Amino acid sequence: MVTIVEQQPSQLTETAPATGARPRSSYWPFVVPAVAVVGSVIIFPWAFTVWMSFHEWMVGGTRRFSGLSNYARLLSDERFLASIGHTFVYTLLAVVLPLIFGTLAALIFNSRLPFRGVLRGLFVMPMMATPVAIALVWTMMFHPQLGVLNYLLSLVGIPPQSWVFNPVTVIPSLVLVETWQWTPLVMLIVLGGLAAIPSEPYESAAIDGANVFQRFRYITLPMVAPFLMVAVIIRTIDALKSFDIIYAITQGGPGTASETINLYLYSVAFAYYDVGYGSAIAVVFFGLVIALSLVMLHLRQKTKWTDIQGGA
Amino acid sequence: MAETTGSLTRRTFLASTAAAAYGLGGTLPALADVNWKKYAGTKIGVNLIKSPRGDVLQKFEKEFTDLTGIQVSSEQTPEQQQRQKAVIELNSGSPSFDVIHISYHVQKRQFEKANWLADISAFMKNPELTDASLTESDFSQAGLLYAKNPQGQMLSLPFSVDYWMVYWNKDLFAKKGLSYPQTFEDMVKAAEALTDTKEGTYGFVARGLKNANVPVWTSFLLGYGVDPVDANGNLMTDGPEAIEAARLYQRLLTKSAPQGVAGFNWSECQSAFLQGKVGMWLDGVGFAPPLEDPEKSRVVGKVGYGVMPRGPKAQASATFGDGIGVTSASKNKEAAYLYCQWAISKIMGARLLQAGGGVPFRLSILNDPEVRKGVKMPPTWIDAVAESGKISKLGLPVVQPVTEFRDIMGIALTNLLSGGDPAAELKKATEQFKPILERSEKA
Numbered sequence: 001m002v003t004i005v006e007q008q009p010s011q012l013t014e015t016a017p018a019t020g021a022r023p024r025s026s027y028w029p030f031v032v033p034a035v036a037v038v039g040s041v042i043i044f045p046w047a048f049t050v051w052m053s054f055h056e057w058m059v060g061g062t063r064r065f066s067g068l069s070n071y072a073r074l075l076s077d078e079r080f081l082a083s084i085g086h087t088f089v090y091t092l093l094a095v096v097l098p099l100i101f102g103t104l105a106a107l108i109f110n111s112r113l114p115f116r117g118v119l120r121g122l123f124v125m126p127m128m129a130t131p132v133a134i135a136l137v138w139t140m141m142f143h144p145q146l147g148v149l150n151y152l153l154s155l156v157g158i159p160p161q162s163w164v165f166n167p168v169t170v171i172p173s174l175v176l177v178e179t180w181q182w183t184p185l186v187m188l189i190v191l192g193g194l195a196a197i198p199s200e201p202y203e204s205a206a207i208d209g210a211n212v213f214q215r216f217r218y219i220t221l222p223m224v225a226p227f228l229m230v231a232v233i234i235r236t237i238d239a240l241k242s243f244d245i246i247y248a249i250t251q252g253g254p255g256t257a258s259e260t261i262n263l264y265l266y267s268v269a270f271a272y273y274d275v276g277y278g279s280a281i282a283v284v285f286f287g288l289v290i291a292l293s294l295v296m297l298h299l300r301q302k303t304k305w306t307d308i309q310g311g312a
Numbered sequence: 313m314a315e316t317t318g319s320l321t322r323r324t325f326l327a328s329t330a331a332a333a334y335g336l337g338g339t340l341p342a343l344a345d346v347n348w349k350k351y352a353g354t355k356i357g358v359n360l361i362k363s364p365r366g367d368v369l370q371k372f373e374k375e376f377t378d379l380t381g382i383q384v385s386s387e388q389t390p391e392q393q394q395r396q397k398a399v400i401e402l403n404s405g406s407p408s409f410d411v412i413h414i415s416y417h418v419q420k421r422q423f424e425k426a427n428w429l430a431d432i433s434a435f436m437k438n439p440e441l442t443d444a445s446l447t448e449s450d451f452s453q454a455g456l457l458y459a460k461n462p463q464g465q466m467l468s469l470p471f472s473v474d475y476w477m478v479y480w481n482k483d484l485f486a487k488k489g490l491s492y493p494q495t496f497e498d499m500v501k502a503a504e505a506l507t508d509t510k511e512g513t514y515g516f517v518a519r520g521l522k523n524a525n526v527p528v529w530t531s532f533l534l535g536y537g538v539d540p541v542d543a544n545g546n547l548m549t550d551g552p553e554a555i556e557a558a559r560l561y562q563r564l565l566t567k568s569a570p571q572g573v574a575g576f577n578w579s580e581c582q583s584a585f586l587q588g589k590v591g592m593w594l595d596g597v598g599f600a601p602p603l604e605d606p607e608k609s610r611v612v613g614k615v616g617y618g619v620m621p622r623g624p625k626a627q628a629s630a631t632f633g634d635g636i637g638v639t640s641a642s643k644n645k646e647a648a649y650l651y652c653q654w655a656i657s658k659i660m661g662a663r664l665l666q667a668g669g670g671v672p673f674r675l676s677i678l679n680d681p682e683v684r685k686g687v688k689m690p691p692t693w694i695d696a697v698a699e700s701g702k703i704s705k706l707g708l709p710v711v712q713p714v715t716e717f718r719d720i721m722g723i724a725l726t727n728l729l730s731g732g733d734p735a736a737e738l739k740k741a742t743e744q745f746k747p748i749l750e751r752s753e754k755a
Contacts, residue, residue, distance in 0.1 A: 058752070060403050060426040079723075144572035145512070145584060165572025165580075167730055253522050254574035255726035270396050271715045 046286075049279045057276035070280035079256055080264060080281060084288075086171065087240065087260040093175040094182075094239035095232060101179060102186025102231065103224075107216075109187065110194045124184040131181070135248030138177050139164070142249070164250050167257035174258055177245055182238065186231045193227030194220070225303040233296050240289060261285045345439040351647035352381025357409035358651060359398060362388040364598075364669025365472050365634060366413065369655055372663070376654045382647045395419065402428040407639055410648035414468065416458035417632040421712045429467040430638040435649045436466060445676065446653060454631045454704045455673035468637030469652045472670035474596040475700035476531050476630040476707065478618040479603065481611055484513060484591045493621045496535055496560060499592070503568035506591035515568035515591040517584050520729055521577045522722035523715070525561075527707045528594060529725055531630040532557035534705050535623015540717075541709035547749065549721060550735070550742040553625075558725065558734035565729055574729040586610060594620075596632065597697050600689055601668035617696035619703070629700035630707030633673065662686065671697055712752040713745075720745045 056066040074080050109120050126134070141147045142163035150160040163173040201219045210218070243262045246252065252259030252267070265285065269278030360366035366388040373384050387409075389397055395418065401407040403426070414423060423429050435441045436448070448456060448466070455470030478499075480492055484506055493499040503515030519525040530540055536553035548554060565573050568591075570584050578595050582602065585593040588610040602608045603615050620629045636655050638648040654660065658680075661672035666686040677683055678698060687694055708714055724741035728734055 059399055060422060060428075143580065143583070145570055145589070146587070160571060162572040162575075165575030167574065167726075170575075250575065251521070251523075253726065254520065254729075255522050255723045267715075267719065271392075271719075272713060273399060 049282050052276055053279035053283050055276045057274075059273035059275060063276075066276070070277050071284070073277065074280060074284060079259070080261075082256060083259050083261045083264040086256075086258060087262075090171055090175065090242070090246075090258075090260055091236060091239040093172065094178040094242065095235045097175060097179040098183045098186045098235055099228065099231060101183045103190050103228070105183060105187040106190035106194055107220075109191060123187065126181045127184045129181070131244040132248050134177065134181060135245045139249050142173060164258070165254065167254050170250055170254060170258045174246055174249060177249070178239065178242065181245075182235060186235065189227050189231045189234075190224055193224035196227075197223045226300075229296075229300045229303045233300065236292065236296060240292070261288075346443050347440050348380045348650065350440070351644070351650065353383075354381075354644050354647040355383040355385065356411060356642075356644050356648050356651060357407075358384055358386035358411040358413075359394065359401075359407075359409040360386055360388045360413045361394045361415065361634065362390045363634075364667065365664060368660065368664050368667065368669055372660065376651060379654070380647070380650055382650065384651065391415065402426065402639065402641070405641060407641055410639055410642035410644050411636060411651050412639055413471070413634060413636050415632075416470075416635050417706070417708045418714050420458055420635075421710050421714070423637075424461045424467065425712055427640055430640045430642065430645050431465040431467060432469070432638060432649055432652075433466045435646070441646060441649060442653065443657075445658070446656075450676050451673045452675060452701050452704065454701075454706060455633065457706060458633055459635055468635035469656050470673035471634045471636045471656055472664060473631060473633040473673045473701070473704075474598050474671070475697060475704055476527065476594060476620060476632075477597050477696050477700050478620060479585060479593040479595070479600070480616040480618055481585070481588060481591050481614055482616045483588070483611075483614045485616070492616060492618050495622050496532065496624065499621050500560070500563060500568075503564055503592060507568045513589050513591070514570045514584075516564045516594075517569050517573065517576070517581045517590045517592070518565065518594040519577055519581060520565055520569070520573040520726060521575055522726045523718040524577045524722070525725045526718045526722050527630050527632070529557055529561050529721070530707050531594060531620060531628075532560050532623065534628035534630055534707075535620070535626055537623070537625030539705070539709065540721075541711060545749075545753070547742055547746060549745070550738040554738055555735050556624075558728060558738055561725060562728040562734060574726050588614070592618075597693070597700065598668075598670055600693055604689060615690075617690070617693040619696055619699045627703050628705040629703050631700075631704040632707050634670070658683075675701075711749055713748050716748050717745055720748075 053070055054065060054067060055063050056069070057063045105123065109116060109123070113119065141149050142165070144150060144160055144162050144165055147163070149163065153160060162169060164170045197220065201223075202215060205215050205219055241262060242260065243266070246258055246260060246263060247266070250258045252263040256264075261281065262285075265278055265281045268274050268281060272278075358369075360369060370386055370388060373386060376382065377384060388394075394413075395415070398407075398412055398414075398419075399422075401409070402412075402423075412429070414420070436446065451459070451470050452473065454473060459466055459468050459470050461467055478492075485491065485502070488505050490502050490505060493502045499516075506513060506515035518528040533540060533548075533554055536557055538548050538551065538553040538557075540547070540549055540554075542548050570576075570590065572580075576584075578599060581590075581593055581595060582599055584590050586602065586609045600615075600617070604612055606612050620627065636652045638645050638652060642648050656672065656674060658674070658677055661674055661677035662680075662683040664670045665672060665677065665683060666688060668687075668689055672678060678694075678701070684691075684694055709717060711717060720741045721738075724732070724737040727737050
């Protein structure tokens, strides 16, 4: 059986001329549309960005080849280096918190609650709202004197906080908005995973006397791990490219306390019109994203069910 | 007030302009010489900043078409996006618009260096194109400084000016037996006396958010007799005066301002002042209308409008402004110029002033008793505006990388609010900005 399967392609190739198949070169017109689209919307902009990054180029000014000077400038640019740190802290929190709360919410909504359908519908509503509209509402809620959050804190005797108006608390406060908006997405993904878990392992565990925590730790968590990994990948991509909420609420402030690479890149390219340097930042950011993606793809492979089942 | 509501006919437009010119010059100009209909049928594109100024122009656009027969296609875009769009289109060499509304304090140098604006000096001297009441001497000094390039060419028409003044809560001052401060020192004392954190009242508020906060500091710096960049292009941002101005900024915003001021732009400052819990707010004159609106404000009738107090060396009101000009790439320069002239005409300026949407650069409008009668704001506001005009000085340096200047100095100023040392922060910021300025001048 195996031999036949292995021989099939070669058999097809050998018999192709006899069955009247066209020569290999006649297939290329079918590939052209896809190549043209990928080339024009992905490869060309990317190559052009790399090319621009080797130039000193201000919009409205002259263009001059400058080699790697833009990259050298990045190494001593405190604002850029700080923005890398802000990006990773923001991304880490904006992935981990929705993951924890989304998983908990999925476990709750997976049980037989009264009005479960209605409650699920309400729970996913933040995900459907426009980020900029959300940002404006939260900006008002965060206001130290007029915002509702400090009013709520005052009801339980907690002193007022500065939220996004303080360099120390700004990133956690922005992550609060991200968490509020994107926990439902994680919940939906994990809920799908929970629905796919068969009942037999739980029955066996019940016979063996496993308690609730043990069932979660040794059955539920490993079985939903591939789904959690999907949620991690989606959230990481989303948090890394986050721009709208941060820009609308703080514009990277106070000072540069919430300035991520995206925001700094935007300022350099579109407020300072330094497209050469902006392109160098974009290229480095692209490299960081690729590196992170490879790490996540590796982790994704490790969380497959086949591994859990002993590599079957 | 009929001027603000009725539609404009050629006759009323000419009559109002003639009256203004008569009042200024004492003789009737040869208005008939302006041939408004000469470019009838021409189509022009107008790129406006989303603002009360842009709103007024769009609202009465049809009157311009009725007057001239020129078809206008105008577009308003939010400030930041408008700047980006303008730069990209102008850089392409074939912009989609003939008229451009610019923020002088951000775009002046950039537009001059790139030669994006047409020289309209000759148009202004042409009686067939320019009403006799429109003369250079009718613009305030700041307006002319903004509109002309270093060679003395007129590249735009000064449209609307924004002086910085102090809004003060008369009730809070009266409760403490204080009067409006005349000097920086008095201002600090009053701010600290008015501050009572237990009561939730604060003596002073101004912008703490990076970039937006720089005009607050330059307002103080001008009082120390120093411009951020001197006449020779040297940065004066880490000298003793700059450090003293930064100390003043730090003291006012850390000891007398509401919690979270480091993230405040003008809107948060305005919200705080509207609640009646803040003694003084330093910002532009254009933010006044909501303060007297009973639906938005708890301080209606209680607001004093003060001219910027005197600093140790000078009394100065930091000044910013908008202009309107013709693009050098335009193929309809004369028609576009007629639009610009209409935009800053007496009737349009009066509408702008009376609605509180802006302050015209033209003195003949600002000083006209009839126009002043129609202003909805209290007389003390317009008095403060007029007085600020007398001590007006440019609030930001005229350099191309002005946004970087505002960002870099703004970060230093925000750092002061977390306890940074003024001398060290300004030195670091100046060192950071210096090569950027040098690079831009060479480009």
